[in-house]
Amino acid sequence: QKEVEQNSGPLSVPEGAIASLNCTYSDRGSQSFFWYRQYSGKSPELIMSIYSNGDKEDGRFTAQLNKASQYVSLLIRDSQPSDSATYLCAETLYSGAGSYQLTFGKGTKLSVIP
Amino acid sequence: DAGVTQSPTHLIKTRGQQVTLRCSPISGHKSVSWYQQVLGQGPQFIFQYYEKEERGRGNFPDRFSARQFPNYSSELNVNALLLGDSALYLCASSLVLGQKLSGANVLTFGAGSRLTVL
Numbered sequence: 712q713k714e715v716e717q718n719s720g721p722l723s724v725p726e727g728a729i730a731s732l733n734c735t736y737s738d739r740g741s742q743s744f745f746w747y748r749q750y751s752g753k754s755p756e757l758i759m760s761i762y763s764n765g766d767k768e769d770g771r772f773t774a775q776l777n778k779a780s781q782y783v784s785l786l787i788r789d790s791q792p793s794d795s796a797t798y799l800c801a802e803t804l805y806s807g808a809g810s811y812q813l814t815f816g817k818g819t820k821l822s823v824i825p
Numbered sequence: 826d827a828g829v830t831q832s833p834t835h836l837i838k839t840r841g842q843q844v845t846l847r848c849s850p851i852s853g854h855k856s857v858s859w860y861q862q863v864l865g866q867g868p869q870f871i872f873q874y875y876e877k878e879e880r881g882r883g884n885f886p887d888r889f890s891a892r893q894f895p896n897y898s899s900e901l902n903v904n905a906l907l908l909g910d911s912a913l914y915l916c917a918s919s920l921v922l923g924q925k926l927s928g929a930n931v932l933t934f935g936a937g938s939r940l941t942v943l
Contacts, residue, residue, distance in 0.1 A: 745931070753936070754913075756934070757931055799867050806882075815869070
């Protein structure tokens with residue numbers, strides 16, 4: 712059973728602080744990882760993707776991938792109240808016949824306190 | 826450009842009924858996937874369709890079926906509804922099949938159809 716594990720939280724950080732979100736995965740063959748943000752009652756929105764070991768930065772967001780430890784993280788710098796949402800970690804799995812699917816973790820709820 | 830559009834946005838059904846959910850992908854996207862998200866959980870893969878053929882299926886019972894039309898739109902059908910089918914049903918589109926979900930071929934989700942089964 713391929714699994715993606717996340718701490719469900721809630722994770723509370725003060726405004727302006729760094730929020731650190733973590734994710735582990737079980738399939739050593741996984742190559743593509745994604746972070747989606749989901750506001751309450753809305754659909755997931757892609758914010759970061761990462762495919763290689765190391766860091767990838769995009770504005771206030773940094774994704775980190777460590778394939779040896781099977782670990783993915785998302786750092787949000789200068790956290791804002793508008794970053795309050797559930798963050799979903801996902802990996803890509805090949806499901807045959809040319810089909811790739813996403814396997815999601817349960818998500819971590821982040822609250823940024825003004 | 827319109828994103829992925831889904832209808833209806835909300836619906837209420839009773840146990841044993843049948844439901845049909847509809848999805849139109851982003852213009853130019855040929856692959857449609859369906860995911861189920863139960864409250865408090867991450868989305869779970871149900872189906873992927875490409876060129877009107879089922880190309881991937883998740884661990885869901887045969888009560889769940891889908892199809893894709895020549896214009897790449899899709900329908901998800903659920904028969905004999907159970908209380909546990911209450912969820913947000915998400916449709917996602919991607920450009921093509923056979924490539925990793927990366928770069929220009931990432932999944933983009935629609936707003937979802939929220940199904941409540943009483």
